Amino acid sequence: MRIGELARRAGVTTKAVRYYESLGLLAPVRLANGYRDYDEHDVRLTREIRALSLLGIPVEATRPFLECLALGHRHADDCPAALAGYRDAIDELTRRIEGLTARRAALVTHLHRAAHRSSRLSPAEGEEAMTDHTSLPAGLPVPEDDGAAAHLRGARMPRLELRATDGATVSLDALGAGRTVLYVYPLTGRPGTDLPEGWNSIPGARGCTVEACGFRDHHQDLLAAGAARVYGLSGQDRDYQREVTERLRLPFQMLSDPARSLGRALGLPTFTTGGLTLYKRLTLIVKDSVIEHVFYPIFPPDRHAAQVLAWLGDNAHRP
Template sequence: MRIGELAHQAGVTVKAVRYYESLGLITPTRLSNGYRDYSEVDVRHTAEIRALARLGIPVERTQPFLDCLSAGHPHADDCPASLAEYRDAIADLTARIHGLTTRRDALIAHLNRAAHRGCTTTPADQGTDMPDFTSLPADLPVPADDGAADHLPGTPLPPLVLRATDGSTITLDELGPGRTVIYLYPLTGRPGIDLPEGWDAIPGARGCSTEACDFRDHYRDLVDAGATQVFGCSSQDVDYQREVVERLHLPFPMLSDPNLELARALDLPTFAPGDLDRYRPFTPNIRDELYSRLTMIVREGLIEHVFYPIFPPNEHAGQVLRWLRAHLH
């Protein structure tokens, strides 16, 4: 057969066939008129080269597989030399993966150092080039009360176990006596990473860091007003949340609910921002669905009171404090 027919049957280009031939991987016969004549064996070898290339084995290293076919074996990897080539290719990929992982980790470390250089918890002390997550832009849309939390007061917390940033695990239906404050939030920004596109236009989305800072600044007052525990909770990984706790110097732990189990158990409101790819290198298990901002006051295993919707988030801890003081008994 002619070279064009071979290329068509094997699913490659004519240029690729000529390259394989230059390497001696396929050896057509010559007709009396000087034209090359390719056989079904050449088709099989060419298709095998293509399949191996898709696995990541370079064309130049496919000879052992073709020799195995030429020896009469039904499969190109029936021979010890073929298996050895698999092992060598795997070793090469492993080395490349290690090298790329090392480079990625180094880049992340440089990004974090650069992003946090001069970053403090107060806007006045931040470098002029640093994004300020501790203040809010003007004219943020105010979230409307859609009734999505009306069913929660009087509802018992489910027996879910969530990981906390201090290394502990918290069983939600075993919070103990007294009042526990659990504020749910969508996603805290991190220096060096842009917020999801359109984030400020989503009612109630912006302000997670400012809310955390407000709970930090009111933490002692909340305890004095009867809050035995305060937790922030989101669907981000514990490691991602731990960075926030350390950077903002939060005196309370965050809870991680990566599968939104609490949302499913209590039918809590969530939303999908649709642009979270830039966060995946730092929190790989991040979901496309995030918690809507909501705070629960829990007492003796029951949800006693709910704040929803919440606005402005940078003043919300003060709202919780006023409620606790009004119900101090």
């Protein structure tokens, strides 16, 4: 067959076919008139080169796969040399991903610095290109007690299992002996990621990172005051929460509840912004599978861990 037909059947261009020939990957028969004559084996080789190229394997590195076919194997990757070709391609992609990840992190850092350096807006205005999640701007609106958590005290925890950031499954109706501090929050910000529009103007929304840092810094004190364990909980997925746990070096686990199953079971208060339905900030003290105390509303969030610590101290001997 002529080169045009080969290219059409293999899904490549005639230019690509000539390039494969220049590398010695294809060796068509020459007719008496000088024209190249391709056969079905050439079609198979060309298709294999194309398929491997789509996987990210350079054309020049497809030779071991083609040689495997030439040896009579049914599949081009039945040979050890072909498997080594896969590994080499994976290693190269890994290096490229690591390099791109490092470049992205550097760009985020430069963007963060430049945004803060050149911005004329104060954090309280909430319009800066990047947000410092480790501090609270002045003038945040104070949430009011709307009674949305009044029914929770004395309620039993539902039979519900949620995934933690360490991969374990936590049964909320069997948290274990002693008191559990379960703080529920709307959404943790991440460097380089914009918060929902108007976030600072929503009463009680801003401050998830500083709240988490407060529980981190008071963690040992909370345990000493009678808390058997501390959990954070939000509707964010486990990978998102795991990044936050690692970045903030939290000594406790976060629970992921993207379906807001706990909210439906207990009737937890929520709010909606930017198309997202999020938990309102509150904290449950759970003892023997029963909600013993509820903190709601919570403000300011950066002082909340100290409030929980004080409550534990005041109720240390409470039966």
